[in-house]
Amino acid sequence: MIERLAIIGVGLIGGSLARALREAGAVRQVIGCGRGLANLERARDLGVVDLLTQDPAEAVTGADMVFVSVPLGAMRGVFEAIRGRLDPDAVVTDGGSVKGSVVADASGVFGMVPPRLVPGHPIAGTEHSGVEASFADLYRQRRVILTPLPETESDALARVTAMWETCGAEVTCMSVAHHDEVLAATSHLPHMLAFGLVDALARMRENDEIFRYAAGGFRDFTRIASSNPVMWRDICLANREALSAMLARFGIEMTDLAESIRSADGERLLAIFERAKAARDRYVDAAPRD
Amino acid sequence: MIERLAIIGVGLIGGSLARALREAGAVRQVIGCGRGLANLERARDLGVVDLLTQDPAEAVTGADMVFVSVPLGAMRGVFEAIRGRLDPDAVVTDGGSVKGSVVADASGVFGMVPPRLVPGHPIAGTEHSGVEASFADLYRQRRVILTPLPETESDALARVTAMWETCGAEVTCMSVAHHDEVLAATSHLPHMLAFGLVDALARMRENDEIFRYAAGGFRDFTRIASSNPVMWRDICLANREALSAMLARFGIEMTDLAESIRSADGERLLAIFERAKAARDRYVDAAPRD
Known part of the structure; x- marks a missing residue:
């Protein structure tokens, strides 16, 4: 069970993850974070998130699972905003389509790749985008690739794997470069x-x-x-x-x-x-x- | 009204033309011609053609409209087989995806581009092929490109245009090269x-x-x-x-x-x-x- 899930970037990818976990009863509370207030309010009205904030640092406070689903160009900024604000046990994962750049951004911001960061990539999507397009079944029978590093803690990897499996996805691990x-x-x-x-x-x-x-x-x-x-x-x-x-x-x-x-x-x-x-x-x- | 339509090559393209014209009551008799007897018999059983033959010369005898829908590599052989066997008033058209080669093949076989040959190309198709995949609505709201030459007789062009319009297609003319x-x-x-x-x-x-x-x-x-x-x-x-x-x-x-x-x-x-x-x-x- 995820006690508090922070979704940073509530669009198709982040919104669908929240919906799937809620439908499975696998999450107690979801906080959505993004730059656009109207979109966050829509996410709350749709029942995708319980709470909302425009501040990533606030979003991750008290969260045991953090999912970053912002465009690749915005990853570094999110990492900078949450640095020093994560709970010690919190697991961070993301949905970026390129893993090398996410790892480089994290390493640049945190001075190392955080051992509780599990880089990931759900191979799913539709032509549509935005929280309005999100749905609980997006990840069902889809593949999710996780690219843990040698320093990644095994329990963090296990938690992210279990999260995606709860959504009906098949999880595979491979190296960042591959x-x-x-x-x-x-x-x-x-x-x-x-x-x-x-x-x-x-x-x-x-x-x-x-x-x-x-x-x-x-x-x-x-x-x-x-x-x-x-x-x-x-x-x-x-x-x-x-x-x-x-x-x-x-x-x-x-x-x-x-x-x-x-x-x-x-x-x-x-x-x-x-x-x-x-x-x-x-x-x-x-x-x-x- | 087409009195006798010869379809040389009874697959998706030729079969669908026959079906559309029959459904519109615009053809009295259809003779199908091809190399495979089993396919021709299937076309007859499906009601796509009335008569069948494996000999193109026999197929065009008495036909007032001839539609050649064989692969581009087989066009020349068909022209050779029907040379001297066409009725004087018969109009010939085809469904080849390239028009320059069809015109060159015709010109090579007949010594000139026959004035009653109207090169054509219906822009339609599905992933499937064969007469089993043919259906009367294939050309509905689709474009058909005709590429008449300066020597093409205008009544031949008019008859082919009317034939495709009967199938629900929109006919456009352009040059072979274009x-x-x-x-x-x-x-x-x-x-x-x-x-x-x-x-x-x-x-x-x-x-x-x-x-x-x-x-x-x-x-x-x-x-x-x-x-x-x-x-x-x-x-x-x-x-x-x-x-x-x-x-x-x-x-x-x-x-x-x-x-x-x-x-x-x-x-x-x-x-x-x-x-x-x-x-x-x-x-x-x-x-x-x-």
Whole structure:
């Protein structure tokens, strides 16, 4: 049982965690913290949080579990605000999409990575954002990756693991660097391709006409280009090393593909498309749900 | 009224055309032609065609409308088979995704582009293929692009236009070259990116693990990588000039994006993402349906 949960940043991710834990009866009290008062009041009206404050230091006072779900660019500021204000037993975890930058921010602010900080990343979300979009089932059958460090205390890790399992998620642990590489491949790179494709088309002279003839597949393919630009700028900056490596790898793949097209090498094209189709079909068969 | 419609290649595209015209009472008789007898018999059992034959020359005999919906790589063979066997008044049209290659194939076989050939491309489809997947509403509120040539007879164009309008489609005309550029941008390039991304990930050492952490957006983004590899090889070969140009344009965009990430240029990244999001949101608002 969590006695007092502080959610710093009450949007889709933080709000859904609070809802799931409340629904499971796994938390006694939730305090929501954020910069916008109207959003916090909405969260209270919706029954997502019991108490609200705009001051992170106040939010963590007396909390035994702290969940930081602010944009990556705001993590460091939150750590600065709560430094020296955490209860000694309090466990801190977060929902940031890049773990290296969160660990670096924490280490910079606290002078070390706090042993009761468990960096985490729930692999879940929808096209919508904000507390209004939050719901208790967001994490059901979803994966949550935790990236504990050698200095992370095992009971802190166990508490965060149990918290996510209560929400119906499957928890996996991996290193910070590996997390950032895996996410660069499966999430950050695809977003760059969708943003890059739509922007390339938008910059073409007859772009209104171009988009008019885009068929159904285009809508699916470019859905992620509707994601929040500020959030994605932060992710790119935070994970620029792993993402740059993936962009380079993808560049080699596309150079190969373009060369096969230019030289009309049908066999090589077929091999690429067949390998991709087989991998994609295997992935869909294996994926838990959409 | 179409007296006798010959569908050469009875799959999703050809089957759906037959179904739509029958449902509208706009065709008296449909003859289906293809290489696989079992598929043709299935089409007859489903009520999609009345008659069947494996010989294209027989199929077009007595037909006043001929629809060729075979893979691009098989177009030339069909034209060879029907040369000299068409009724003088018969109108021929097709459903190929690339128009330049169809026109070149026709011109090569007939010694000129036949004045009663109206090259066309219905911008419609689903993930599924085959006559079993065909349905009468496939073309409703979809666009069909026709690419008549200077030598195309206007009554042939009018008849094909009316045929598609009967199916509920919106018909647009454009030049062969423009069609192939527009489709390279909105369909062929996105397919290359989806195939290329999935293949790049599949070639990574720990690819099983990589795919395990792919979230919901990845499924949408890569759906088109499950498309038919042979069909896409044919499209790449048939449209390699326009597609190569689009790949080069996209390469420049991605080089710019990658450089912005490497140099941590947050402002430039934000500008790209905001422009893309705005264009994508505008497109979705304008798109008729999905």
